[in-house]
Amino acid sequence: METLQLEEYIEEQCEIKNYTLEDYEGDVPRWCKGCGDFGILSSVQKMFRDEQVAPESVVAVSGIGCSSRFPHYLNTYGFHGIHGRAMTIATGVKLGRPDLKVLVTMGDGDCFSIGGGHWLHGMRYNTDMTVLVFDNEIYALTKNQVSPTTHCGTSTNTTPHGSVLKEMNVLSVMLGITNVSFLAQTASWTPGHLDKTIRAAWHHKGTAFVRILQKCPIFSPQAFGQDGKVKAPFTFLRDENGIPVDKVFEKMAPIIDHNCKDLEAAKKIAMMEETSSPLGLLYYNPSIPVYNEELHATADKITPEEKVARLNEELDKYTI
Amino acid sequence: MKEPKKIKLEEHIVEFVCDAGEGAQKAAVSFAKVSAKMGNSLWTVEIIPSEIQPPPHTMGSTSGNRIRLSSKPVTNGGNLTNVVVAFNEMNLLSRIKGKMLANDVVVIIDNKWANDSDETIRKQYREILDDLKTKGANIYEVPIEEKTMTLIDNPQRGKNMVALGMLGYLYTRDMDILADEIRSIFKKKSKEIQDNNVALLTLGYELAKETIDFQYVIESTPFKVPMVAMNGNEAVALGAVAAGFEHCSMYPITPATSATHALSEYFGRMGGIVHQAEDEIAAIGVALGSYYAGRPTLTITSGPGMALKTEFLGLTVMTETPLVVVDVQRGGPSTGLPTKIEQGDLLSSLFSTPGDAPKVIMAPTDIEECYHVMITARKIAEEFRMLVIVLTDANLATGTQLYPRPKLSTESFPLPIDTSPIPPGTKPYDWDEETGLSRRIIPGQPGGMCRTTSLNHSPEGKVNHDPDMNQKAHRMRSRKLMTLQKSLKKPDVYGDKEGDLLVVSWGSIKGPIDEAVDNLRKEGKKVGSVSLQFLSPFPPGLKEIFSKYKKVMVVELNYSDDWDDPMVNEDTRRYSQLSMLLRSHTLVDVDCFSRVYGRPLMPMEIYDALSKKLAQKSK
Ligand SMILES: Cc1ncc(C[n+]2csc(CCOP(=O)(O)OP(=O)(O)O)c2C)c(N)n1
Ligand code: SF4
Numbered sequence: 001m002e003t004l005q006l007e008e009y010i011e012e013q014c015e016i017k018n019y020t021l022e023d024y025e026g027d028v029p030r031w032c033k034g035c036g037d038f039g040i041l042s043s044v045q046k047m048f049r050d051e052q053v054a055p056e057s058v059v060a061v062s063g064i065g066c067s068s069r070f071p072h073y074l075n076t077y078g079f080h081g082i083h084g085r086a087m088t089i090a091t092g093v094k095l096g097r098p099d100l101k102v103l104v105t106m107g108d109g110d111c112f113s114i115g116g117g118h119w120l121h122g123m124r125y126n127t128d129m130t131v132l133v134f135d136n137e138i139y140a141l142t143k144n145q146v147s148p149t150t151h152c153g154t155s156t157n158t159t160p161h162g163s164v165l166k167e168m169n170v171l172s173v174m175l176g177i178t179n180v181s182f183l184a185q186t187a188s189w190t191p192g193h194l195d196k197t198i199r200a201a202w203h204h205k206g207t208a209f210v211r212i213l214q215k216c217p218i219f220s221p222q223a224f225g226q227d228g229k230v231k232a233p234f235t236f237l238r239d240e241n242g243i244p245v246d247k248v249f250e251k252m253a254p255i256i257d258h259n260c261k262d263l264e265a266a267k268k269i270a271m272m273e274e275t276s277s278p279l280g281l282l283y284y285n286p287s288i289p290v291y292n293e294e295l296h297a298t299a300d301k302i303t304p305e306e307k308v309a310r311l312n313e314e315l316d317k318y319t320i
Numbered sequence: 321m322k323e324p325k326k327i328k329l330e331e332h333i334v335e336f337v338c339d340a341g342e343g344a345q346k347a348a349v350s351f352a353k354v355s356a357k358m359g360n361s362l363w364t365v366e367i368i369p370s371e372i373q374p375p376p377h378t379m380g381s382t383s384g385n386r387i388r389l390s391s392k393p394v395t396n397g398g399n400l401t402n403v404v405v406a407f408n409e410m411n412l413l414s415r416i417k418g419k420m421l422a423n424d425v426v427v428i429i430d431n432k433w434a435n436d437s438d439e440t441i442r443k444q445y446r447e448i449l450d451d452l453k454t455k456g457a458n459i460y461e462v463p464i465e466e467k468t469m470t471l472i473d474n475p476q477r478g479k480n481m482v483a484l485g486m487l488g489y490l491y492t493r494d495m496d497i498l499a500d501e502i503r504s505i506f507k508k509k510s511k512e513i514q515d516n517n518v519a520l521l522t523l524g525y526e527l528a529k530e531t532i533d534f535q536y537v538i539e540s541t542p543f544k545v546p547m548v549a550m551n552g553n554e555a556v557a558l559g560a561v562a563a564g565f566e567h568c569s570m571y572p573i574t575p576a577t578s579a580t581h582a583l584s585e586y587f588g589r590m591g592g593i594v595h596q597a598e599d600e601i602a603a604i605g606v607a608l609g610s611y612y613a614g615r616p617t618l619t620i621t622s623g624p625g626m627a628l629k630t631e632f633l634g635l636t637v638m639t640e641t642p643l644v645v646v647d648v649q650r651g652g653p654s655t656g657l658p659t660k661i662e663q664g665d666l667l668s669s670l671f672s673t674p675g676d677a678p679k680v681i682m683a684p685t686d687i688e689e690c691y692h693v694m695i696t697a698r699k700i701a702e703e704f705r706m707l708v709i710v711l712t713d714a715n716l717a718t719g720t721q722l723y724p725r726p727k728l729s730t731e732s733f734p735l736p737i738d739t740s741p742i743p744p745g746t747k748p749y750d751w752d753e754e755t756g757l758s759r760r761i762i763p764g765q766p767g768g769m770c771r772t773t774s775l776n777h778s779p780e781g782k783v784n785h786d787p788d789m790n791q792k793a794h795r796m797r798s799r800k801l802m803t804l805q806k807s808l809k810k811p812d813v814y815g816d817k818e819g820d821l822l823v824v825s826w827g828s829i830k831g832p833i834d835e836a837v838d839n840l841r842k843e844g845k846k847v848g849s850v851s852l853q854f855l856s857p858f859p860p861g862l863k864e865i866f867s868k869y870k871k872v873m874v875v876e877l878n879y880s881d882d883w884d885d886p887m888v889n890e891d892t893r894r895y896s897q898l899s900m901l902l903r904s905h906t907l908v909d910v911d912c913f914s915r916v917y918g919r920p921l922m923p924m925e926i927y928d929a930l931s932k933k934l935a936q937k938s939k
Contacts, residue, residue: 026771027782054766055769056763056764056765056766056767056768056769057764059613059763061609064774071771072771072773072782072783075769076769077763077764077768077769077770077771077772078769078770078771078772078773079609079612079639079771079772079773080771080772080773080774080775081605081635081774082631082632082635082774085601085602085605085631085632087602087605088597088601088602088604088605088606088609089605089606089608089609089612090609091595091602091605091606091609092569092605092606092607092608092609092610092611092612092613092617093609093610093612093613093763094609095567095569095593095595095606095609095610095615096567096609096610096611096612096613096614096615096617097610097613097614097615097737097763097764099764100613100763100764117598117599117602118598118601118602118605120598121597121598121602295593295595296593298588298593299587299588299590299591299592299593300588300589300590300591301591302590302591304730304733305730307561307590307591307730307733308728308729308730310589310590311558311561311562311586311590311728312728314558314561314586314589315548315558315725315726315728318548318549318550318554318558318725319546319547319548319725320353320356320357320543320546320547320548320549320722
C-alpha cells in the first residue's frame with residue numbers, strides 16, 4: 001500500500017475532496033461579450049464538477065486562435081500550443097502518459113485548415129481524448145478572414161466580394177476516415193444539448209470529436225441565426241444511444257430518428273443538402289481500437305534492472 | 321609451390337563490390353568481423369545502390385562495402401582504396417568514376433566478361449581494365465564464377481563466398497575463424513548448407529593462392545577490452561535506450577530512418593514505443609507533448625525534416641520543455657543528396673526559428689560518441705529544460721567502427737516521473753536570476769496546475785505583453801546557455817598546442833583532420849587541431865586557444881567560396897558555417913576550407929589544403 005500524507009489520509013477518510021466550479025476556474029476569460037466560447041467553457045467546468053474530475057489529471061491542449069485561449073481559463077494543466085498543431089501535442093501527452101485525461105480545443109481554421117493533416121490522422125489514430133472544435137465559420141483572432149467552413153458568398157476581409165469556394169462538409173469528411181469512433185455536433189447556444197454532448201464525449205474511450213457551432217457576434221453573426229436570437233437552423237438527431245433531446249428543442253427544430261451506430265445513415269445525414277446542421281451523435285463505434293492502448297501493448301513492461309540486462313543482451317549482438 | 325611473399329602493412333583499404341543482390345555486403349561484413357576478432361581496428365562504409373532495384377551490370381547497381389583495416393585505432397574511412405574485388409567491370413567503373421581508387425590499386429575481377437557473348441560488354445571490360453593498367457593498377461582476372469560452378473549450380477548464391485575466401489588468403493586471415501563465422505551466419509540453415517559455404521570459402525582461398533603470389537599481413541593485437549562494432553545510427557539508438565528515452569516519434573527520412581528501425585526493435589523488448597507520425601511537424605509535436613507530460617522522448621530526422629520542425633523548435637524553447645532532436649545530416653539544400661554526407665545544418669539548427677531561441681547543439685565526432693552523446697543530451701535537456709539538437713551525419717549513420725563496449729547501469733536512466741504534490745504558490749517559470757534555471761512541473765502533479773503557452777509569459781506561466789517581462793524572459797532563457805557554458809571544459813587541442821596553424825572542426829570530419837595533422841607534424845610543421853563537441857554554447861577559451869597560432873582555419877563539409885576562385889574577393893566571399901560563427905564569436909580572422917562532395921574528405925585532401933594554407937604568405 002502507498003503511504004499517504006496525513007492530510008490526504010483525512011481527506012480520503014472523510015471524503016472531503018469535493019470539487020466545486022471554482023476549482024476549475026483559471027484566469028478570467030477575455031473573450032468578447034456574447035462570444036459562444038463562454039458557454040463552452042462553463043459547460044466543460046460544470047461537467048468536471050459533476051464528474052468530480054481531479055484538476056491535476058487533465059491536460060487541456062489547444063492551438064492558436066480565440067478558441068485556443070481556452071486552457072488559460074480552465075484550472076487544469078494546460079498547453080496553449082501553436083496554430084494547427086494541437087492534435088499532435090495532445091497525442092504526445094496521451095502516448096506519454098496514458099494515465100492523464102486529454103481535452104483538445106481548436107478553432108475551425110486551426111483544425112480544418114492549417115491542422116488538416118493532423119485532424120485526419122488524429123481521427124485515424126483514435127487516441128483516447130476529447131476533441132472540441134469551436135466552429136464560428138471564420139478566422140476570428142486574425143480579424144475576419146475566410147475559413148474552410150465559411151459559407152460560400154460570405155464577405156470577409158480576404159473575400160470582400162464574397163467567398164468563392166463552397167464550404168467544406170467537415171462531417172462527411174470525418175465519416176470517411178477509417179477508425180472514426182465518436183462524431184457529434186452541437187451548438188454553443190443550445191446549453192442542455194451542449195452539456196450532454198460534452199459529457200458523452202468525455203466518457204468515450206477513443207477520439208471523441210465534437211464540432212461545436214459557435215457564435216462569434218463580432219465577425220460571423222450571420223452564421224447561425226440572426227443577431228444571437230435562437231433561430232435554430234438545425235435538425236436534432238434522436239437516438240436512445242445518442243444525445244437526449246430536451247423538450248424545449250422539440251418545438252424549435254425538426255427532429256429525426258437516427259441510429260448512431262449506422263455509418264451509412266450517418267453519411268446520408270451529413271450529406272443531406274436540404275437538412276440544416278444536424279445536432280446530436282452522428283456516429284458512434286466503441287469497438288474501434290484505441291491507439292495509445294494498441295501501441296503500448298507492443299512494449300514489454302520491465303524494471304530498470306531488467307532493462308539493463310536486456311540492453312546487455314542487445315550489446316552482445318554487436319560484440320566482437 | 322613457392323611460399324607467397326608476405327607484405328607487412330600498417331593499414332589497408334579494401335573494397336568488395338558487386339551488383340545489388342550478389343551478396344558482397346554479407347561477405348564483406350563477415351570479413352570485417354573476422355578482422356576485428358583477430359585484433360584489427362576498422363572503419364567500414366556501405367556502398368549503396370541509388371535505386372531499390374537497379375538494372376544489373378550498371379554503375380548504379382553497385383553495392384558492397386569499403387573496409388579500412390589497421391593495426392591502430394581508426395576514426396574514419398581513410399584515403400584511396402588499395403584493393404578492390406569486383407564481380408563485373410561496371411561495378412569497378414563506378415569506383416573509378418567516384419575517384420576512390422589508388423593508382424596502384426590491386427584489382428581482382430571475374431574474367432567471365434572477357435568472353436561474354438555480348439560484344440559491347442567484352443569491349444568495355446577490356447577498355448576499363450586496360451585503362452586502369454596504364455595508370456599502374458595490378459590486375460588479376462580470375463574465373464570466380466566458373467570455379468563457383470564446380471561446386472554449385474547457381475553461382476549467384478555462392479560466388480560471394482568464393483570471393484571472401486580469396487580475401488581471406490590475401491589478408492592472411494585465420495581461415496578457422498572465417499569458417500566459424502560463415503557457419504554462424506548460416507546457423508539457422510542445415511549442416512549441408514553450412515558445409516557447402518565453407519567449401520566455397522576454401523575454394524576461393526585455393527584459387528587466390530594459385531593466382532596471387534603475395535599475401536598482406538596487417539599486424540593485429542587482440543583487444544584488451546571487449547569491443548563492439550556498429551554503425552552510428554545503431555549507436556544513436558542504443559545510446560537513446562541507455563539514456564532512458566522511452567518514446568521516439570518520427571517520420572521516415574534517409575539517412576535517419578535506420579536509427580528509428582533499430583529503436584523500434586529495441587523498444588519492443590525494453591518498454592518503449594515508436595510512433596510514426598503523419599509528417600515531421602507531427603513527429604516533433606508528439607515528442608514535445610510526450611516530454612511535456614514527463615516521458616523522455618526524442619525525434620530523429622534529417623535536413624528537410626528539420627526544416628518542417630522549425631516552428632515546434634521555437635515552441636520547445638519558449639515553453640522550456642526538454643526535448644532531444646537528432647538530425648542525421650545529408651546533402652542539401654532541398655532534397656539535395658539524400659544518402660550522402662554534408663555538415664550543412666549547423667546554421668539552420670541554430671537560427672531557423674523566428675526570434676531568439678537559445679538551444680543546445682551537440683555533434684558527435686565518431687560512432688562511439690554517437691552512443692554517449694545521447695546520455696549527455698537527455699541530462700542537459702531535463703536539467704536545463706532545454707532543446708538539445710544532436711547533429712550526426714550520413715557518414716556516421718552508415719559507417720561501422722569498433723569501440724569499447726559501453727558499461728551499462730540504471731544510473732543513466734532518469735528518475736521515475738514525478739507525481740508528488742506541488743507546494744502552493746510554486747511558479748512554473750520560477751527563474752533563478754543567476755542561472756535562468758527553474759523547476760519543471762509535470763502534468764499529474766497535484767496542486768501544480770498551470771498553463772504552458774507559446775506566448776510570452778510571466779513566471780506564473782500567464783500570458784504577458786509587458787516590455788520588461790519580455791526582456792526578462794528572453795534573458796532567462798539565454799542565461800541557461802551561459803550557465804551550461806560555464807560548466808563546459810576548455811576543449812583539448814590535438815597536436816601542437818601553439819604554432820603556425822590551428823584547424824577547427826566539428827562532427828565526423830575530426831578523424832581525417834587529425835590524421836592530416838599527424839602527417840604534417842611528422843614533417844616538422846607546427847599544427848594543431850580542435851574539434852567542438854558543443855556548437856551551442858561554444859566551450860570556453862576558444863579565443864585564447866586561437867591566439868596561440870599564426871593562422872586559424874575551419875575545415876568542414878558545407879559550402880564556401882574558395883579564395884582562388886577569380887570571382888571571389890573580400891566583399892563577395894561566403895564563408896563556411898562554423899567559420900562564420902567563430903569569426904563573430906572570437907573576432908579572429910578564421911579562414912575556411914570546405915567541400916560538398918557528398919563524401920567525407922580524405923586525410924590526404926585535408927593535408928593538401930592545410931599545406932597550402934601554411935604556405936600562404938598573408939593570414
Ligand atoms: C503558423 C501560423 N500562421 C498563422 C497564424 C495566425 N493565426 C492566428 S489564429 C488564426 C486563425 C484563427 O481562426 P480559427 O482557428 O478559426 O480560430 P478562432 O480565432 O476563430 O477561434 C491565424 C491564421 C499563426 N498564429 N501561426
Ligand atoms: S472575436 Fe469572435 S470568437 Fe473571438 S472572442 Fe470575440 S466573439 Fe469570440
